[in-house]
Amino acid sequence: MRSIRIGAAEGFYGDSIFPAVETAQRGNVQYLCFDCLAELTMAILQKDRQKDPTKGYTRDITAAMHALLPYVKEKGIRILTNAGGINPVGAQQEVIRVARQLGIKGLKVAVVTGDDLLDRLPELRQQGITLDHMETGQKIDKVLDRIQFANAYLGVQPIVEALRQGADIVVTGRTTDSAQFLAPLVHEFGWREDDWDRMAHGILMGHLMECSGQATGGNFSGNWQAVADLDRIGFPVAEVRENGEFLITKTDGTGGLVSVDTVKEQMLYEIHDPSAYVTPDVVLDMTDVRLEDTGPDQVRVTGARGKRRPDHLKVVMGYLDGFVGQAIAGYSWPDALAKAEAADRIVRKQIDRMGLKYDEIRTDYMGYNSLHGPTVNLPKEELNEVYLRVAVRTRTKEEAAKLGRLFPPLALNGPPTMSGFTGMMQPRELLGMWSCLIPRDLIESRVQVSISEVD
Amino acid sequence: MANMQLRYLAQARSGDKGNTVNVALFAPNDDLYHLFVEQVTCERVKAHFAGLVEGEVTRYLLPNVRAINFICREALNGGGSASIRMDNLGKCFSSNLLRMEVKVPDNSWW
Numbered sequence: 170m171r172s173i174r175i176g177a178a179e180g181f182y183g184d185s186i187f188p189a190v191e192t193a194q195r196g197n198v199q200y201l202c203f204d205c206l207a208e209l210t211m212a213i214l215q216k217d218r219q220k221d222p223t224k225g226y227t228r229d230i231t232a233a234m235h236a237l238l239p240y241v242k243e244k245g246i247r248i249l250t251n252a253g254g255i256n257p258v259g260a261q262q263e264v265i266r267v268a269r270q271l272g273i274k275g276l277k278v279a280v281v282t283g284d285d286l287l288d289r290l291p292e293l294r295q296q297g298i299t300l301d302h303m304e305t306g307q308k309i310d311k312v313l314d315r316i317q318f319a320n321a322y323l324g325v326q327p328i329v330e331a332l333r334q335g336a337d338i339v340v341t342g343r344t345t346d347s348a349q350f351l352a353p354l355v356h357e358f359g360w361r362e363d364d365w366d367r368m369a370h371g372i373l374m375g376h377l378m379e380c381s382g383q384a385t386g387g388n389f390s391g392n393w394q395a396v397a398d399l400d401r402i403g404f405p406v407a408e409v410r411e412n413g414e415f416l417i418t419k420t421d422g423t424g425g426l427v428s429v430d431t432v433k434e435q436m437l438y439e440i441h442d443p444s445a446y447v448t449p450d451v452v453l454d455m456t457d458v459r460l461e462d463t464g465p466d467q468v469r470v471t472g473a474r475g476k477r478r479p480d481h482l483k484v485v486m487g488y489l490d491g492f493v494g495q496a497i498a499g500y501s502w503p504d505a506l507a508k509a510e511a512a513d514r515i516v517r518k519q520i521d522r523m524g525l526k527y528d529e530i531r532t533d534y535m536g537y538n539s540l541h542g543p544t545v546n547l548p549k550e551e552l553n554e555v556y557l558r559v560a561v562r563t564r565t566k567e568e569a570a571k572l573g574r575l576f577p578p579l580a581l582n583g584p585p586t587m588s589g590f591t592g593m594m595q596p597r598e599l600l601g602m603w604s605c606l607i608p609r610d611l612i613e614s615r616v617q618v619s620i621s622e623v624d
Numbered sequence: 625m626a627n628m629q630l631r632y633l634a635q636a637r638s639g640d641k642g643n644t645v646n647v648a649l650f651a652p653n654d655d656l657y658h659l660f661v662e663q664v665t666c667e668r669v670k671a672h673f674a675g676l677v678e679g680e681v682t683r684y685l686l687p688n689v690r691a692i693n694f695i696c697r698e699a700l701n702g703g704g705s706a707s708i709r710m711d712n713l714g715k716c717f718s719s720n721l722l723r724m725e726v727k728v729p730d731n732s733w734w
Contacts, residue, residue, distance in 0.1 A: 209705050212705035304697075388715075390635045390636050390637055390722070391635045433689045434635060434636075434637040435637075436689065437646070437689075437691055437693050438637055438639045438646075439639035439640065439641055440648070440693060441644070441684075442684055443684050455686070455688075457688055459688065472688075490706045531708060533709075539710040539711075541716060541719075541720050543675030544672065544673060544676060544723075558710070561708075599706045599707075601703070601706045602703050
């Protein structure tokens, strides 16, 4: 039975490109697929676009294409990426620019557009689409005038269309994380869009691959200290058969680990109901999925089941939600925690006295409770050092900036041994997320694929 | 019966989606899986995360991979890009859950 090999290239905006290069060189793959976008990434890219309208895509696409484009022609590897973020056309232009710089001719670079709904919101509202929050049911009115971006999660179809038209590189904006991985299967094997069980295997494969090293021993909660050579971790490679069954493995000689234990952690990562993982292409049921260790760094995956795809697509919008101001300073043994607590009391009294207006204030003691919050108990031994972190949520940037000014004087006017103060942090804008459902026809009718050839 | 922390018995990974965090707990064998299903209840998880999780906790069982998936709502101070917490993406909820103790039979070795 025919099979194809797909490599995971990047699991998020900012991921290492070296494992993908190693896969391109020695992984014997026909496709390299990226997932660059998280909810948080869209917020970051939106801020980029605001500063410079030609940006809004993941900037590391430049380095990634420099590293990988040589293999596209040499080995016939096709690259699929959602690096386009908020500006897929800008990302496509950047790929073309890099190709020209490298002197690569005849490269077909496709771009998928139509996921960006920001300008269409009034029209959609007029058509009676309420944009109610899909989880809380809230009405959108109180945040509507603060919306900064609005993107639908597209499925596999336009990517498959780009491959059909001969694209070597496909750049998209907001797609589901797994769409880039499913597309080669639909294209190569000609899977019908209602062949739900096969589509479900493809989505499961994509889900296992989309977070790069998280399936190959990264962020592993089992015996993580026994995972070899994380400094040169190999990213997952999937070998998929025409009937949907697949192996998860990685390139020989790389670090990391592929086992049932590493793969199963990724299987449930960011999943809610495992019997109904909703994507635009299929609803995946993983309750009968079987994982088997079939060799060193090789796991066989079978038993995914699919249910009919939904009639609606998920749309995520980001809206301005105030600012955070924060400052951090360290205190040393003895009485490190008591000193930091005293400094916190001083700062809070001064905040009140200056009339800083905040919606929320929180204090964290880094080295003690900054990650686990109120659920931790003090250790029996006294802490050697602790960092005081105070953060405020404010309506304006000016209010947030006031907090940082209270910290430098603590060095001379507060409890002893303040150190490790790294200066005042710039207030950061906060973006709230708003998810809703929109009938898919209204979105898909506007999705477009266009291809440019580098000459 | 002896009390034992989950860290010595289980694997876990957590991830964010909006203001919701999921925490998946994995047992290494069927005996422990049944023990977790009995003892690691939604009520206990909700109590364990008091002060972090404001909303409901629901759970889904996957005996095929010996996993329990907990969905904790209103858990991320508004969600990744709106949160003013340090662990804004909830990555540490998994290790936090591993601090929970379960009762294991005295005559067993895990």
